[in-house]
Amino acid sequence: MKTYPEFCEWVVEFIRRTSVDLPVDVENAIDVAKGAEDPGSPADNVLNVIKENIRISREQSTPLCQDTGTNVFYVYHPAGPSTREMSEDIVEACKEATKRSYLRPNAVDSLTNKNSGNGVGRAQPWIHFEEWNRDDVWIRLMLKGGGCENCGTQYALPDRRLKAGRDLRGIEIVVLDAINNAQGLGCGPGFIGFCVGGDRASSLSEAKKQHFKKLDEANEVPELRALEERLYEKANTLSIGPMGFGGKTTVLGVKGSYLHRLPACFFVSVSYMCWACRRRDMWIKNGEMRID
Amino acid sequence: MTRLELPVSAEKISELKTGDVVKISGVMVTARDAAHKFLIEHFIERSPAPEEKDLYDKLSSVLKDGMIYHCGPVVAEENGKYRFVAAGPTTSSREEPYESHVIEKFGVRGIIGKGGMGDQTLEACKKFKSVYLHAVGGAASLLANSVVDVIDVYMKEEFGVPEAFWVIRVKDFDAVVTMDSHGNSLHKTIAKASSEIFNDLIRKISKG
Structure with a gap:
């Protein structure tokens, strides 16, 4: 897009980070849960596997979960930048992230059951725009599996x-x-x-x-x-x-x-x-x- | 911990009990929603059409005394070779209407997935000597590292990457038996206990 020429590549990196690495507070909550379970119990074993998976995903830069979900974007932006261009770049970024295996091709035509193959489709990604009274841009991304x-x-x-x-x-x-x-x-x-x-x-x-x-x-x-x-x-x-x-x-x-x-x-x-x-x-x- | 080599015998499967931790090695096949519907409609409700005979034979040979993995992987293609990048289990309960028939028809010895399955599958596990194995949901990078080779893929164009039949070789794939061939289901036990606690909770909330 014109306002931010590198926007599309930024969003690809944003998607990668979101897919391969958990937020600190989430990881901490898992650690606390792990501490509460009896060592060697089935629950303890599951949490060990989860912790190991978090470590490996971050190291390898591979998706934490193969279901990279619906790609939900909330964009808060100042007056000025074109939301149409931003939207087009986000869609392109999702396609690129799918090519690079940060995302799974996760858009299936509900009438024909045909997977679009490139990771995008109707309401995938799901993008919500809101203009705000600030000069910076804030984008939130959530990947939520099926x-x-x-x-x-x-x-x-x-x-x-x-x-x-x-x-x-x-x-x-x-x-x-x-x-x-x-x-x-x-x-x-x-x-x-x-x-x-x-x-x-x-x-x-x-x-x-x-x-x-x-x-x-x-x-x-x-x-x-x-x-x-x-x-x-x-x-x-x-x-x-x-x-x-x-x-x-x-x-x-x-x-x-x-x-x-x-x-x-x-x-x-x-x-x-x-x-x-x-x-x-x-x-x-x-x-x-x-x-x- | 029990090691299971695929193909596996009915006798070996009968020894497994819910709660047993296993490491699986050998060749298995991924199959989820579209694949199960296909197996039923093309190979179970009718005989395979002539042009499907080859696929039927290939799938039969990997399924006999083998295992199905409920998984829709992220797969990278490098120099004409596929590699599993992320491959945790998907929710198994969606295959409940189909799985018992698939187990019976193909002689499948194990179903790997997450969340457990219902009474119809539990009954089939008992009758045809099969087990349900639970892998940790979301542990996709870790489980993909147990996939040492992607041998083949069927119906990739028709079903898309997540729903195709991927024939894979795994080494030391971690899972826990949660439904055994003796009629026991960890999922039923946990759900019954939590529902009793839930009923008690809502009684107390209602009374204020």
């Missing part, structure tokens, strides 16, 4: 089966239900993102966006902060454990948000993220790029 995506779900309260009403208790019950239903299928120990309210689409989108939050980022909403803590504590009493083998750590983190809703609707959306929570930030300032 195994954990399949564990995501949405409830409409009241839920008769679970006896979950339209209140904080009802929300707590359905999020725990989603975690219990996921068992080991989402490659736990996982990260839970939830959203209360919104419509069906905005609610799920907001739930997924929670995975961008750093683990030590405290929720500004006191009710949600307390709810996150309760959910974290209770989910870890379920003893599902790493990979569903049993153990002390079932979830590594819980983050929530809320949106206003229509009087008739009360959605609670839950997004499950695997232990390989691949997210990174890229910054462009004064023509220079930085990846965090």
Whole structure:
């Protein structure tokens, strides 16, 4: 693109880093989980393998997980740069990253079942643009695989089966239900993102966006902060454990948000993220790029 | 730790119990969603068409006393040779409608994947002497390093790289038996226990 001539190559490197190396807070959370399990237990063995895989992926510069997921981009930009050009470059970067084996060809035509082969397709990558009142550019990338995506779900309260009403208790019950239903299928120990309210689409989108939050980022909403803590504590009493083998750590983190809703609707959306929570930030300032 | 060499006998498989840690070496084949649907529709619900006979024979020989790996790898092609770059397991439960028939038809001795499978597969493991082996989900770089050779690939154009049948040679591939040939499933045990805890939790939450 014209404003940043090296943009496409920057994004390829951004994708590589995201695919092969975990954020520090995620890796620390895995270390803490490892410390909690009994040495030699199945849970301990799983966490050892995970830690070894993290080390090897970083060293070899190979994807942590073969499912390099949906490539979710959030771009915050000043007035000026063309979002059309930025979008085109991001798509090109995804193709290039697929060629270099940082990404798997992960776009299958849903009607013909034909894999596009180059890593891109309809809504792959998924790019969201937002203009902001600053002169730098902030791009967030999340790679979210299909195994954990399949564990995501949405409830409409009241839920008769679970006896979950339209209140904080009802929300707590359905999020725990989603975690219990996921068992080991989402490659736990996982990260839970939830959203209360919104419509069906905005609610799920907001739930997924929670995975961008750093683990030590405290929720500004006191009710949600307390709810996150309760959910974290209770989910870890379920003893599902790493990979569903049993153990002390079932979830590594819980983050929530809320949106206003229509009087008739009360959605609670839950997004499950695997232990390989691949997210990174890229910054462009004064023509220079930085990846965090 | 038990070492398994492929092909493996029914007797050897019968000795395995849930919780056993194994290292697998030999030739196996990857197969996931499109591949399972294909096996059922082309080779099980009907006889292979003449032009499919060659593929049928090749797959039969690797599947007999062999193992299926539920995996959609990242594969690099260098100088006309394929190499597995990232190759962890994919979620197995999607193959539940198909797997028991595949085990019966081809004499498969082991299914490698993640997340476990259901009662129909558990029953087939018991009846036809097979096991379900769990690899660590997401451990893709590590597991790809156990793939020492990519021998062949079938249906790559039709299914795409992640869903093709990749015939691979593995060495010391790490897995844990979570469903054995005696009707035991670690997944059922864990799910039952966690659901009891969950029911107790929601009772307490409802009471406030």
